[in-house]
Amino acid sequence: MPLTDKKIIITRAQEQTSEARKIFRENGAEVFDLPSLVIGPPDDWAPLDDALKEITTFDWIIFSSANGVRNVEDRLKEIGLSLSKISETIQIAAVGRKTASLLSDIDAKISFVPPSFVADSLVEYFPQNQKGLKLFIPRVQTGGRSILSDSFKLKGAEVTEVAAYESSCPKDMPQKTIEALKSGEIDIIAFTSGKTVKNTVSLFKKYFGENWLTLIERIKLVSIGPQTTISCNNLIRKPDNEASPHDLDGLLKACLELKFN
Secondary structure (H helix, E strand, O other), X not given: OOOOOOEEEEEEEHHHHHHHHHHHHOOOOEEEEEEEEEEEOOOOOHHHHHHHHOHHHOOEEEEOOHHHHHHHXXXXXXXXXOHHHHOOOOEEEEOOXXXXXXXXXXXXXXXXXOOOOOHHHHHHHOOOOOOOOEXXXXXXXXXXXXXXXXXXXXXXXXXXXXXXXXXXXXXXXXXXXXXXXXXOOOOEEEEOOHHHHHHHHHHHHHHHHHHHHHHHOOOEEEEOOHHHHHHHHHHOOOXXXXXXXXXXXXXXXXXXXXXXX
């Protein structure tokens, strides 16, 4: 197995660690947990609920994360609707394989998935003239990019963008991961979003003080995509590799491509 004897930290939301751990272990890696996002509700459900009451007036719903899908589906059920029913008359776009997979699991029809798993690709390849379209974009409350909303508004769409969930930094770091970092055992840190980079840096500062950069200078860094790479460049250093495609399979491939002395 190609990653045998490699020790890897994968930064993920607390709820999303098992899938990543499984595919890396299947390739021989020893995976150390570093949950770097806590997914929770937005501060106020009212803006989302108000938008969902008017859901039949939209032309498109655009999902950029599975978290948005879950919470929109849950809130729709409270008013006797579902994304499966809605998708019969309203088109749905999904950024990313996991987002699309979750929509398929709940029998929602997907009208468009961009060729690359990033918001920029959805904007570039959107299959319809946006002028006059009514678009609904559920998103993270803080820390997300506004490229979808900004781009579609510039092209004449009427955009309703509301918080469907929030992601925050965990308070703690697993002791096993702390000890592995202190002892220099870790070979790779794989980052899965810009926010996981930011929160990991916060956790490192909390547990290792101002010398945290020295602690990871020999560790290979891998990014899941362009925006995550920008965060690495700004907060740590240039990653040693970037995933393509920008999902877990691509992240695994990027780790397999690394060269060690």
